[in-house]
Amino acid sequence: MARRRPNPLHDPLEYATPQLRTGPPITYSTAQRVLRGYDYVIVGAGAAGCVLASKLSEDKNISVLLLEAGGDNTKILEAKVPLMFPKLFHTEHDWDYYTEEQPGLAARQLYWPRGRVLGGCTSLNAMMYHHCSPSDFDEWVxxxxxxxxxxxxxxPYLKRMEKFTPNSSRPAIDIQKRGSLGEWHTGYAWLSEIVDKGFVPACQEAGIPPVADVNTPAGSLGVTRFQTFIDPKGQRSSFATAYLSIDVMKRPNLHVACHAHATRVLFDRITTDSPRAIGVEFQTKQGGDRFQVHAREEVILAGGAVNTPQLLLLSGIGPVGELKRHGIPVLVENPAVGENMKDHLCTTPVICKAKAGKTLDYLSSNIKAMPALLQWLLFGSGPLTSNVGEAAAFIRSTDYENLGSTSCLPKDNTSGRDAPDLEIIGAPLAFVNHGEERPIDGSSVFSLVPIGLRPHSRGTITLRSKDAFDPPIIDPKYLSDEGDNDRNVLLTGLRVCLKIMRSPAFQNFFEAVPVNDEFISSWWPFSSGNIECISDEDLIRFMKEKAFTLYHPVGSARMGPTPASSVVDLQCRVHGIRGLRIMDASVFPEQISGHPTAPIGAMAFKLSDMIKQSRGRGAQICANL
Known part of the structure; x- marks a missing residue:
């Protein structure tokens, strides 16, 4: 089969061999291995997949195929202009998932955007650059x-990834603690006046200390102007743009195939004493022909915390009851597949009506946004380079017990004494329903969003059917923890937001809210009343009716030393399977206290080194024989 110059728009069939139609559904003969294949087949071109494909293909002796169910990222304007990312929601570039009805949230189904495009969620969502707390990872150990x-x-991998660009108008950063030689652009983007001179000082007046850099061994506690992965040209620096650059895509040993929807992993159960992954089956469309690609060394799943456990289950790896329920032959029993999932839940945004022109809501008007778009097109600057979440406060809920009633006190579930369990994002616009609800009459609105970072509640990913195109059942089981600590942490977050909202620095930017202001009163009905008299019951009710997700699911194929309670071992190899690894947020043993993009990338970078070292040891052993 002739090989053309690698290009993400290649027809994925170029890299496929028609599936042999003989034999049991999960048994394959060794004869298939002589068909066209690659050393490594990576499923999913999201955060981890992009890094792995790029780093493994640095070795010219390694051939890599990267399969992506979505399309190319390079022609999508909304994936380049930072502030336009909500326009990608509910499009062909989004898996457009919804949870099951959540009893703890007024029986609502919550929307989960997931990237279905090269770069995955790094091409789709906000661009928070955050290492999280050192104790989060030490807890894993x-x-x-x-x-x-x-x-x-x-x-070390966080530093090796990063190309940090200092900004003289932002807080002083010790660049010795930052990376400067990596492929991934980080730095400071647009900062609105209401954030810089309103929200940040308001947090300080509320007793939250400032912290210049949350991405150091000192941790995250304090209020900070967020660093982003937006490059000096004002464009999103996704993992696709960073690790699948034009030069990388020219490598003859790297192939990237879009619109290749993986349906199961292929295994050899005949010639080995334990199942060995030898390839991947995929389709280009639902109901279309099935094709397969073969992996001489390993298959690596990098589909994320939703798609990775789904593919494991479709391949016969998971709880026996779940597999039998769908008529899927059991390859390896593992009760942890699809279990132990945790997500970051945001409670009701505290909506404040700002003085005219003080926020970015005017950009929702195509006419009013034209000057800003022109500024971005000509100079790569201006308000369209805003990350939406321009600043945030990281706090410990137990430090604010005196703000609410004694019956709803949170308990410490942080990973360490310098780690938070609450984040309050300051956004200079009405980020309601993921940006889908706009202010009435062009109002200027500021959103304070409390986020529970260390939830107790555990959810699941299970199959809806054995059709790989049928979305899995996503059940986060929000606010289901015994003792209601998740609820109490978020309740404290709301109380802290009210305190920030009342600070003198912030009040300079607000105007009185009319009683008949429909948008404000529908989302924050307490804004025009005496907020000192708001009861916990009222806040809890409103929380259940309006809470949404920050879409950081993790742990559904978690790492651990034994198969009793984990899916992969400490080298990210699936327990009981040879030649199959996982690298994405699903392997997190526990939820981290912040934004996961940077940790996922660093972990993928580390795994690529582990694989290279393993290959080196194998080659040395063969040479000595």
Missing amino acids: SIHGCEGWGYHDIL
Whole structure:
């Protein structure tokens, strides 16, 4: 089969061999291995997949195929202009998932945007650059037994990835603690006046200390102007733009195939004493022909915390009851597949009506946004380079117990004494329903969004059917924890938002809210009344009716030393399977206290080194025989 110059728009069939139609559904003969294949087949071109494909293909002796169910990212304007990312929601570039009805949230189904495009969620969502707390990763070692994945194991890769650009108008950063030679652009983007001179000082007046850099070993606690992955040209620096650059895509040993929807992993169960992954089956459309690609060394799943457990289950790996329920032959029993999922839940945004022109809501008007778009097109600057979440406060809920009633006190579930369990994002626009609801009459609105970072509630990913194109059942089980600590943490977050809202620095930017202001009163009916008299019951009711997700699901194929409670071992190899690894947020042993993009990338970078070292040891052993 002739090989053309690699290009993400290649027809994926170029890299496929028609599936043999003989034999049991999950048994394959060794004869198939002589068909056209690659050393490594990576499923999913999201955060981890892009890094793995790029780093593994640096070795010219390794051939890599990267399969992506979505399309190319390079022609999508909304994936380049930072502030336009909500326009990608509910499009062909989004898996457009919804949860099951959540009893803890007024029986609502919550929308989960997931990137279905090169770069995955790094091409779709907001661009928060955050290392999270060192103790988050050290907890993985001390409590979950994941040796080799502590903070000091991951930190070198965070630095190696990064190309940090200092900004003289932003807080002073010790650049010795930052990376400067990596492929991934980080730095400071647009900062609105209401954030810089309103929200940040208001947090300080509420007792939250400032912190210049949350991406150091000192941790995240404090209020900070967020660093982003937006490059000096004002464009999103996704993992697709960083790690699948034009030069990388020219490598003859790297192939990237879009519109290749993986349907199952292929295994050899005849010639080995334990199942061995030898390839991947995929379709280009639902109901279309099935094709397969073969992996001489390993298959690596990088589909994310939703799609990875789904593919494992479709391939016969998971709880026996779940597999039998769908008539899927059991390859390897593992009760942890699809279990232990945790997500970051945001409670009701505290909506404040700002003085005219003080926020970015005017950009929702195509006419009013034209000057800003022209500024971005000509100079790569201006308000369209805003990250929406321009600043945030990271706090410990137990430090604010005196703000609410004694019956709803939160308990400490942080990973360490310098780690938060609450984040309050300051956004200079009405980010309601993921940006889908706009202010009435062009009002200027500021949103304060409290986020529970360390939830107790555990959810699941299960199959809706054995059709790979049928979305899985996503059940986060929000606010289902015994003792209601998740609820109490978020309730404290709301109380802290009210305190920030009342600070003198912030009040300078607000105007009185008319009683008949439909948008404000529908989302924050307490804004025009005496907020000192708001009861916990009222806040809890409103929380259940309006809470939404920050879409950071993790843990559904988690890492651990034994198969009793985990899916992959400490080298990210699936327990009981040879030649199959996983690298994405699904392997997180526990939820982290912040934004996961940077940790996922660093972990993928680390795994690529582990694979290279393993290959080197194997070659040395063969040479000595």
